[in-house]
């Protein structure tokens with residue numbers, strides 16, 4: 001059997017983390033293809049529904065990337081994202097999706113190397129954890 | 143210091159006495175209008191708005207039924223204010239939900255005199271009608287409940303009420319107290335200055351503080367807290383996977399009654415009835431490829447979204463469970479989530495008008511553990 005390849009849905013903010021991913025690319029840094037990036041204008045616009053939908057559709061992990069506190073292009077979107085992630089981890093944990101599957105990380109535009117590291121760490125740690133309960137090919141979708 | 147005014151009643155006279163008290167409030171202009179549970183001409187007891195004492199004959203505030211959570215009604219009455227002073231007779235779960243709606247700017251207490259009730263619980267609406275048809279009265283219910291028995295003729299109070307740890311009503315101006323008041327007595331408590339003024343205007347005299355009240359309240363509260371802890375533990379142990387959650391929700395038909403009934407489901411338009419969820423045929427086919435897609439779809443998505451929306455505000459009134467046409471016990475799903483969410487933010491829904499709601503504030507230096515990163 002081939003090794004489990006986690007599906008990680010990543011919401012990256014346009015101004016910091018997505019730019020870092022771009023920088024990683026132009027600097028020829030590689031990171032695991034498990035990370036599927038969705039560009040959003042701000043981590044603060046990641047509606048909890050996006051995260052829930054990703055998990056319900058079988059994502060093994062969700063990574064939200066935003067600017068460091070104080071650096072948000074929209075002043076405080078990232079601080080709102082942090083409250084929402086705290087809320088979501090409280091709620092999803094009961095059903096087996098713990099904080100180890102939902103990550104929020106601050107990655108500035110210049111931190112291409114950190115982006116690579118976070119992508120590697122998260123992929124490795126979810127590989128170890130195994131697939132999410134909801135990642136089942138034959139599942140009944142409720 | 144709270145002040146108490148005694149209202150004595152003979153057997154069968156409680157509602158008449160209360161009606162006389164409300165008549166005084168209206169007649170002496172302590173309030174211009176009154177919203178209170180009243181017997182309806184044909185059947186049932188519903189919140190009823192009156193402006194004159196002639197219409198108080200159906201007054202029955204302690205009737206063990208809450209057809210809708212009154213916070214919703216208070217919101218309708220005050221979000222476009224009438225400029226009239228309205229007395230509102232509500233239970234703990236209604237006032238706690240109302241506190242949240244005020245903070246969400248969907249209700250306004252400026253011209254309201256809140257009158258809270260002690261509560262032994264409510265029956266489901268259909269059970270209540272059945273019991274009434276068989277001749278059960280509010281006083282019978284109170285007498286039995288005082289003796290620790292809420293079950294009658296195979297009907298018992300709602301599951302939410304049995305685990306409600308707030309049997310008395312806080313954040314009100316006036317409280318109608320039955321716990322520890324003794325047979326044939328009701329105590330009218332002035333809780334705030336506004337309440338005291340209203341009672342004085344209505345001509346009430348204040349007397350001694352009741353001796354046994356604190357103890358009686360504690361006894362009921364302790365029993366409910368113990369029942370709550372046991373129910374939460376049972377839910378959490380039995381429902382700790384999405385499979386188990388889906389099993390609980392298996393009969394759901396996406397009618398959305400549960401969110402209509404919920405007093406703190408605050409969105410003006412629910413996203414689940416917008417175009418966002420009017421999917422294209424090909425999307426459904428895509429989701430079903432290699433899988434079995436239960437239809438109507440998006441059921442778990444809907445409930446999980448509702449959890450994220452109301453976890454900070456759920457007051458445990460149980461109206462969601464009562465509203466479900468398919469007997470899904472939703473209350474434990476929402477209440478256990480609410481306990482976690484509110485605990486994380488050191489918040490308690492309905493506790494205070496001054497505490498900011500958890501998702502309305504944020505701070506640069508907080509919750510560092512979420513990312514675990516420090517610069």
Ligand code: SF4
Pocket residue numbers: 403404405406407452455456457458459460461462463472473476477
């Ligand atoms: S989720 Fe249910 S128990 Fe909680 S406030 Fe809404 S209706 Fe009441």
Ligand code: SF4
Pocket residue numbers: 393394395396397398399400401465466467468470472
């Ligand atoms: S009331 Fe019951 S059937 Fe209707 S949406 Fe809620 S859980 Fe589903």
